[in-house]
Amino acid sequence: MVERTAGRQVGLKRAFALTFVVLLVELAGGLASHSLALLSDAGHVLIDVFALGLAWFAVQQARRPADQRRSYGYQRATILAALLNSAALVVIVLAIGYEAVRRLAAPEPVQGGIVVVAALVGIAINSYVVLGLRGHTANLNMRAALLHVTGDVAASIGVVIAGMVILLTHWLYIDPLLSIGIAALIAYGAWGIVRETVNLLMEGTPREIDLATVTHEITGTKKVIGVHDLHVWALSSEAMALSAHVVVDDCPLGDAEHLVRDLEQRLCDRFSIGHTTIQVESCHPCGDIEHGAGAHNHPHEHVIVTSSARPRAAGSGGPAR
Ligand SMILES: [Zn+2]
Ligand SMILES: [Zn+2]
Ligand SMILES: [Zn+2]
Ligand SMILES: [Zn+2]
Known part of the structure; x- marks a missing residue:
């Protein structure tokens, strides 16, 4: 368990650093090529950097020991991080959709060569990150992180194709059309994580338990x-x-x-x-009492007197008011 957590920590740290490099490459490429595709992809990567940082934070929280204030420890911080990751995914989808509609209405000239090169660098680095994270998919945050980076690779492949089509045919609509497809893929993956995170927050019965x-x-x-x-x-x-x-x-x-x-x-x-x-x-089972939300889980009908629970005179022994 400790070893697994430590390994995940290293994996997340490396993913964080490498994704930051992708962000810089795509930002520079986007500015140089005047490509909105690359710039929006860089914005997408920026949210990934944020999400990986959150997942990293959550793993550290889960290792903190329990104390008087948090008697379960801090492992539930991972659920909060997963929820924020999911929210970030929704923002990515909306941003891509908005950007795509904008560019379908008004296509802008793009330098395809720079777009292809910058996106290929992003693909190379992100593929390396995906291979590093793939061993830890049982954990919700690692799955969220993996989904982020996989979405990045897909987005970058789309950008490479768009760049090549623009280079060869000057057909600018390819770029927003591909973006919409990628946004749909990310939304589909995000839905599963949102559902599982909500079940955790609802104290639902875990999926693997009947x-x-x-x-x-x-x-x-x-x-x-x-x-x-x-x-x-x-x-x-x-x-x-x-x-x-x-x-x-x-x-x-x-x-x-x-x-x-x-x-x-x-x-x-x-x-x-x-x-x-x-x-x-044994002697006083609860019987048919209600166990739903807000209901007490014990009977109130009778008082059970034992030798150690003698009735006290009213007003004595209680806290001073
Ligand atoms: Zn045991
Ligand atoms: Zn009894
Ligand atoms: Zn009972
Ligand atoms: Zn009660």
Whole structure:
């Protein structure tokens, strides 16, 4: 885990530096050739530099230890970064669309030779970045970063073709038409990331988890009568948590604890759920109470008096007001 994170860190740092070089090359090429295609591609790369910086920041946040204020640690920062990456992708698509419509209405003369050379340099560097990032696609941010750079390569190929067509035929409309196709490709890829990020923020059941199978795994345990208030959610794109109330036959506390330890082990082995909170109920199970949003997950009908919870006289022992 630590090694994987460190490797990703290095991969992101290299991608960040190389993408910045692409930005400079395309900016210079765009200014020299008076090509709006290259300039808008440079703007696209600028957002990629921003997105890679965010992903890099998120990986660093995920490595910070938990503290009193953030008891889960900072791994959810990766979800915030993924959401911002997605928003950046939407902005890229809108910018390309706007630019394409503008140029369809009023095509401008372009020096095709410089366009082709600058875009080829961008393709060479971005291909190298894609190869470096490809090993880490399980992580949402790395996938977002990879999608960005892949979109860059596609955009640059489009720019090369546009530059060559302009060189050979002087047909200026090729450039905005290709841009629209590339924008559609980026939008399609962004949609998947947006959907997954929203599911994480909604505390939705992770894609790889089937709640019915988890229920079956728990209720299949000896002594377990039922399970309710079962939640499985993702803390980040890599860590999952589970909480549940498990109703068991009356048994000694030690047996109940062994049962919980056994459950934890199996949930970890079978579903890779590393963070479990299991509440054992026997004498006073919750019954049919509502477990929806805003509802309490415990019965209120009766008071349970134990030797350690003696009723106190009103006004004594409470905080001074
Ligand atoms: Zn485990
Ligand atoms: Zn009781
Ligand atoms: Zn319960
Ligand atoms: Zn309550």
